[in-house]
Amino acid sequence: MTTGRLARWRLVLGALVSHWMRRPLQLAMLLAGLMLATALWSGVQAVNAEARASYATAADRLGTGALPRLEPAGGQALTTADFVALRRAGWQVSPVVEGRLRNGTARVSLLGIEPVTRLGLTPAANDGGDASAGPGPQADLGAFITPPGQGYATAATARALDGADLRGLAIVIDADAPPNTLIVDVGIAQGLLGMGENLTALVAATAQPPGAPPLDRIAPHLTLSDPQAGSAADPAALTDSFHLNLTAFALLSFIVGLFITQSAVGLAFEQRGGVLRTLRALGVPRAEVLALMAAELAVAALVAGAAGIVLGWAMAAALMPGVAATLSGLYGADVAGSLQLRPGWVLSGLGMALAGTALAGARGLIQTARMPLLAAGMAAPWAQATARGLRLQVIAAGVLVLALPLCLAVGGLVGGFAALACGLLAAALVLPAVLDAVLRLAATRARGVLTGWFVADTRQQLGGLSLALMALMLALAANIGVGTMVGSFRSTFTGWLDQRLSAELYVTARTEDEGRAIRDWLATRADAILPIWNAEASLAGQPGRIYGVADDPTYRDNWPLLAAAPGLWDSLAEGRAVLVNEQLSRRAGLDIGDRIDLPGGALPIAGVYSDYGNPSPQVMMGLDDFGHRFPDAPRLYQAVRVAPDRAGALAAGLADRFDLPASAIVDQSQAKRVSLQIFERTFAVTAALNVLTLAVAGIALLTGLLTLASIRLPQLAPVWAAGIPRRRLARLDLLRTLLLAVATGAFAVPVGLGLAWMLLAVVNVEAFGWRLPMDVSVPLLARLGAASVLTALAAGALPALRLARITPGQLLRVFADER
Amino acid sequence: MNDASPALAEIAHARGIHKTYHTPGGEVPVLRGVDLSVRRGESVAITGESGSGKSTLLHLIGGLDAPDDGALSVLGTDLRAADDTARATLRRNGIGMIFQQFNLIPSLDVRANLGFQARLAGRFDAARAETLARDLGLSALLGRYPEQLSGGQQQRVAIGRALAGNPPLVLADEPTGNLDEATGDAVAQLMLALVRQRGSALVLVTHSARLADLCDRRVHLRAGRLA
Amino acid sequence: MNARRAGLVAALLLAALPGAAQERGFAGLGGDNAGYALPDRARGLTFPRDHGAHEDFRIEWWYLTANLRGEDGRDYGVQWTLFRSALAPEGPLQGWAAPQAWMAHAAATSPDGHHFAERFGRGGIGQAGVTAAPFAAWIDDWQMAAPEGAAGIDRLRVTARGGDFGYDLSATAHGPLVAHGQNGFSVKSASGQASHYYSQPFYDIEGTLALPGGEVKVAGQAWLDREWSSQPLDRSQRGWDWIALHLDDGRKLMAAQVRGDAPFLFGSLIAPDGTVQPLRQGDLMLDAGRGSPPTRWRVRVPGAGIDVTIDAVNPDSGMATSVPYWEGPVTVEGSSRGRGYLEMTGYPAR
Ligand SMILES: Nc1ncnc2c1ncn2[C@@H]1O[C@H](COP(=O)(O)OP(=O)(O)OP(=O)(O)O)[C@@H](O)[C@H]1O
Numbered sequence A: 001m002t003t004g005r006l007a008r009w010r011l012v013l014g015a016l017v018s019h020w021m022r023r024p025l026q027l028a029m030l031l032a033g034l035m036l037a038t039a040l041w042s043g044v045q046a047v048n049a050e051a052r053a054s055y056a057t058a059a060d061r062l063g064t065g066a067l068p069r070l071e072p073a074g075g076q077a078l079t080t081a082d083f084v085a086l087r088r089a090g091w092q093v094s095p096v097v098e099g100r101l102r103n104g105t106a107r108v109s110l111l112g113i114e115p116v117t118r119l120g121l122t123p124a125a126n127d128g129g130d131a132s133a134g135p136g137p138q139a140d141l142g143a144f145i146t147p148p149g150q151g152y153a154t155a156a157t158a159r160a161l162d163g164a165d166l167r168g169l170a171i172v173i174d175a176d177a178p179p180n181t182l183i184v185d186v187g188i189a190q191g192l193l194g195m196g197e198n199l200t201a202l203v204a205a206t207a208q209p210p211g212a213p214p215l216d217r218i219a220p221h222l223t224l225s226d227p228q229a230g231s232a233a234d235p236a237a238l239t240d241s242f243h244l245n246l247t248a249f250a251l252l253s254f255i256v257g258l259f260i261t262q263s264a265v266g267l268a269f270e271q272r273g274g275v276l277r278t279l280r281a282l283g284v285p286r287a288e289v290l291a292l293m294a295a296e297l298a299v300a301a302l303v304a305g306a307a308g309i310v311l312g313w314a315m316a317a318a319l320m321p322g323v324a325a326t327l328s329g330l331y332g333a334d335v336a337g338s339l340q341l342r343p344g345w346v347l348s349g350l351g352m353a354l355a356g357t358a359l360a361g362a363r364g365l366i367q368t369a370r371m372p373l374l375a376a377g378m379a380a381p382w383a384q385a386t387a388r389g390l391r392l393q394v395i396a397a398g399v400l401v402l403a404l405p406l407c408l409a410v411g412g413l414v415g416g417f418a419a420l421a422c423g424l425l426a427a428a429l430v431l432p433a434v435l436d437a438v439l440r441l442a443a444t445r446a447r448g449v450l451t452g453w454f455v456a457d458t459r460q461q462l463g464g465l466s467l468a469l470m471a472l473m474l475a476l477a478a479n480i481g482v483g484t485m486v487g488s489f490r491s492t493f494t495g496w497l498d499q500r501l502s503a504e505l506y507v508t509a510r511t512e513d514e515g516r517a518i519r520d521w522l523a524t525r526a527d528a529i530l531p532i533w534n535a536e537a538s539l540a541g542q543p544g545r546i547y548g549v550a551d552d553p554t555y556r557d558n559w560p561l562l563a564a565a566p567g568l569w570d571s572l573a574e575g576r577a578v579l580v581n582e583q584l585s586r587r588a589g590l591d592i593g594d595r596i597d598l599p600g601g602a603l604p605i606a607g608v609y610s611d612y613g614n615p616s617p618q619v620m621m622g623l624d625d626f627g628h629r630f631p632d633a634p635r636l637y638q639a640v641r642v643a644p645d646r647a648g649a650l651a652a653g654l655a656d657r658f659d660l661p662a663s664a665i666v667d668q669s670q671a672k673r674v675s676l677q678i679f680e681r682t683f684a685v686t687a688a689l690n691v692l693t694l695a696v697a698g699i700a701l702l703t704g705l706l707t708l709a710s711i712r713l714p715q716l717a718p719v720w721a722a723g724i725p726r727r728r729l730a731r732l733d734l735l736r737t738l739l740l741a742v743a744t745g746a747f748a749v750p751v752g753l754g755l756a757w758m759l760l761a762v763v764n765v766e767a768f769g770w771r772l773p774m775d776v777s778v779p780l781l782a783r784l785g786a787a788s789v790l791t792a793l794a795a796g797a798l799p800a801l802r803l804a805r806i807t808p809g810q811l812l813r814v815f816a817d818e819r
Numbered sequence B: 001m002n003d004a005s006p007a008l009a010e011i012a013h014a015r016g017i018h019k020t021y022h023t024p025g026g027e028v029p030v031l032r033g034v035d036l037s038v039r040r041g042e043s044v045a046i047t048g049e050s051g052s053g054k055s056t057l058l059h060l061i062g063g064l065d066a067p068d069d070g071a072l073s074v075l076g077t078d079l080r081a082a083d084d085t086a087r088a089t090l091r092r093n094g095i096g097m098i099f100q101q102f103n104l105i106p107s108l109d110v111r112a113n114l115g116f117q118a119r120l121a122g123r124f125d126a127a128r129a130e131t132l133a134r135d136l137g138l139s140a141l142l143g144r145y146p147e148q149l150s151g152g153q154q155q156r157v158a159i160g161r162a163l164a165g166n167p168p169l170v171l172a173d174e175p176t177g178n179l180d181e182a183t184g185d186a187v188a189q190l191m192l193a194l195v196r197q198r199g200s201a202l203v204l205v206t207h208s209a210r211l212a213d214l215c216d217r218r219v220h221l222r223a224g225r226l227a
Numbered sequence C: 001m002n003a004r005r006a007g008l009v010a011a012l013l014l015a016a017l018p019g020a021a022q023e024r025g026f027a028g029l030g031g032d033n034a035g036y037a038l039p040d041r042a043r044g045l046t047f048p049r050d051h052g053a054h055e056d057f058r059i060e061w062w063y064l065t066a067n068l069r070g071e072d073g074r075d076y077g078v079q080w081t082l083f084r085s086a087l088a089p090e091g092p093l094q095g096w097a098a099p100q101a102w103m104a105h106a107a108a109t110s111p112d113g114h115h116f117a118e119r120f121g122r123g124g125i126g127q128a129g130v131t132a133a134p135f136a137a138w139i140d141d142w143q144m145a146a147p148e149g150a151a152g153i154d155r156l157r158v159t160a161r162g163g164d165f166g167y168d169l170s171a172t173a174h175g176p177l178v179a180h181g182q183n184g185f186s187v188k189s190a191s192g193q194a195s196h197y198y199s200q201p202f203y204d205i206e207g208t209l210a211l212p213g214g215e216v217k218v219a220g221q222a223w224l225d226r227e228w229s230s231q232p233l234d235r236s237q238r239g240w241d242w243i244a245l246h247l248d249d250g251r252k253l254m255a256a257q258v259r260g261d262a263p264f265l266f267g268s269l270i271a272p273d274g275t276v277q278p279l280r281q282g283d284l285m286l287d288a289g290r291g292s293p294p295t296r297w298r299v300r301v302p303g304a305g306i307d308v309t310i311d312a313v314n315p316d317s318g319m320a321t322s323v324p325y326w327e328g329p330v331t332v333e334g335s336s337r338g339r340g341y342l343e344m345t346g347y348p349a350r
């Protein structure tokens, strides 16, 4: 061997790369495709990661959000002695005191924590060993707990407390403190609030050490609340659905991205099949050709991937303010609206670019490896929709469809998503066969010569465009699916909110005495006070809750009933029947007329109501009946009817008079506003992602068309020679692209609706236990139809323009080169 | 392995070569026992009617395809036993191939195409390339790309590419098929000069009796055998 | 969980408990002692008072280690430790305002397993504490206490439970309490840092271990260490190695070194009748084997004819607690045979 291997590699690589130099537009397409796919993926990842991190930060700020809470049943006290008794029994709990401080007109939440036992609730405390180097002031536990103690608060909170009598408490400014909250030691908090030995709650480690005696043996008056279990306006269910929405989009964008990389990389191989052959004929070993080709692809993937990450970053940064605003709406906590560079999604972006390219490249590399050195002809198999290829795709689609119930049988969120992926891929794979069948049908109907040629020519091009059309189909289906899901969610949820939160205010008292005082105070100020008592009970074998409700038009007119027996509200008021929630009805298979076992005797079911966001069973009964059955149930919670324009003032007055914490009063209009804001922002994020997905599909289409344009000249030249002008040919080409896009769009509608159905009826059920009614939006479909036509126009314009401007010489070459 | 070993008089040796193409339409037996020996400094013309298997034989000698049966060694390499790398090495360093369909690299200009194989083999010589380009009448076309050339011009680039590295064996598949008579003659002389000056061997497929007569020896392919 | 998330809570706790990785010597034991009571050579020991907590000292511990043999014939080790850390030199003894933080570690070690747990507690409210008479030391549901009617600490019941293990043991002392150093005044550095330090090394102990594989009945020997101080380490001292051995001839050996710019060695050789011979720099030689931390040591007391090699029963006996260290049972070979416990602190995390 006389030649340096390196020099040879440079030469070969140069020959390979020279292809791109001669066709910079194609290189741009390849890179743009990879880049957009990566951007889409990593952008969604970034938003998702940031949203998750932000939720976690907001919830974990003090470990409160994530930890289960032990609270005293109504009217009873929770004291330091209870805390000690639980600890001495082995329970890993930490005390919490919550209250409000007033300073003139200012109200500041006071949060008392116990840092020593609090840290013990979360494992591996030593991970936080660099705390002294961490943010915030130098902490001093001694100063924190020994009176007068220290209080941690933001500068704004500290200003609000300026001049307040805090018994000498030293305020330490901590920018990371929750807004409008002063954090002190639990003992200091008891003193400041005059609570004696009382505590508000205990937070508990998620996993308790084995062998600790059950709660009812040590502290029967405490109840353990699951942090996931939501009350009516609990945002947890909403944030979860927001996540799910984004996760679904990430998956879809990944699939769309995969298709475009597949088509771009496939092209890179197809077009250079001749060069690869020549290189080998001139003496470059096959292994070297393959390795260099792979290296070239890897570099392209890395370059495009890096650019895609930057683009994804920019996109995510643009979307972030919406997400951040959503979060602050949810938590009332300020979440940083700026994006942090998380190695996780940078790597996942590059990984996606590389993996997608590898997946796509593998096919090309295998074909290149198998490619005979001597080609029989110059036929480009890539552009040929061979009947065998179509059959294979349909078979593959069939296998995927068969795998679908299997995925569903596996169950869980993973199974749901796997089923989703199966269904989408199957739909994408049958698309070319469906289009081919449609064209075959059209061919039998075609009258004129030109129409006949047009149909036949379109059929022939299908192979070359099928990947791009699949990508377009998936993009449209994804948009329809996710759009429908978000829309369904929104309309259902707002409807439900309207029904469920029909009273203007919901007020929770801390003690029965306070409850009575609140009702007395409200008696002259509100239109109606509707007590809502509740008690825990085992319902069909599962822990659930029974509500006693007043007989009132508020319920009669608004309650979200899914099924109702005649005269249901009367029988409820008279204690002859109960209502159950959808979850209980579904799980226990109970329907109207069935009897349900309840403490104090079974009753028939007169109705089923929807109860989104709540995983546990629920029963509603008349207030009188409830009172007989549960004489000890705390009387703390009530709905208040008042003219809507007076609701705000009344809430403020209530909070002021009884010093109620913010969480004790739910203002219906505010709860609705927060919920709706979330959906508006979800919509904004979704819309931006939609545009990008379509852009990716558009690029795929453009790439496919440009490639075809060069391959197709031999087919066009004879038609041109036979007397069809170039402009006409170009118009026909554009028309063909539009027709294909419209057909693809039509195919995408059922696929998208199927996707939405899967998201709502399978994935959502797996994730949250309830199903959403699907709300098909015709304007959404129309919008997306227009979008698909626009995408096709944008992608088809350039190739058509080029065809219109092609020189006769170029067409003539076809005849000259015939060999 | 430059210039093989001078002691090796026999550059290509074929005995009892069989080749059948398997097509969906059935078996196409093409070669049925071809014997051929080419020596250093010798030029051999292969003639035969279209479809008789001339290109097939040339490809076998060039190590582009493998015979079904028979013994075949080229420049000391036993092609029946050689793996892809060994064949590639042989093609790169030992053989200059002029394809019937030219097989130029469309994205490289004429200059780059001309020097490509010589560079691959590490034997590029700028002066030689320049002389060749002039002799082939390509000097004015060096900056053009293959798609901007006529068929005959492309053919001359293919010939130049094969000759630039002064390979010990040149295999030419109808090298003058697209050339007018005068140009064809000039090109033929160029190839024969290489054989004479360097002691290379030339195997040439042609329909042209004029060209065949210029060679030392002429064999005719008929019914899958050489006569 | 990272420091950012744990935020305030972690910052507060870690700054107070021994454990902040700060330039303060190991576990903050080289820190400031302003206002705290200081060990006093003339103080001596008074029982039962000194079994209880000394709130005016900054740091204190009740440290029981036991070498056990299971009915299955295997060697086991058990650790029960309660640390007290004063957050202020003075303050109320009762209520949330009491400036005392407590931390406890429990471990059970077998040749192929090492299980441990950690607890935190606040003083003043009854969650954790120590009373001298009747003796009881406790945190949450863990305790080490004299059974009803028993005086002093001659009889103890020791219990603890973690996520994957637990134990319930009863110990009975067969010898006197042993004061280290001078009447329990034990010097820890050349510049005079010291602690009050006594032990009860003569326990026989038996009971049950609950391990992931099931329950095992065990019996063996235990050693209780009691120590309190306000600044037991010099600022330059980075950690210590502590060894307590039960030799088969009935003698007990405590050998320790505090590692600093130059190691500071001290120890006690305890005769079977409880007579103590204090060992100083020069009386005692400790040679570490390979590894970090080294789980094999050569221990020599030339004046007493002791030249033994100790080996960890389970080299993976690291305590990945908020203050990481190594603590586990060892076997003794050489001039004497026996068993014991090894503790190593202040080695870089592996
Ligand atoms: N890859 C192939 N697959 C199947 N049959 C082939 C293949 N290549 C060549 N043939 C067939 O083998 C026979 C010999 O072909 P070959 O190209 O060797 O002929 P040729 O003598 O070079 O003809 P021409 O003078 O026209 O170039 C022809 O009948 C041809 O159809």
Ligand SMILES: [Mg+2]
Pocket (backbone or CB within 6 Å): B054, B055, B056, B100, B173
């Ligand atoms: Mg031929």
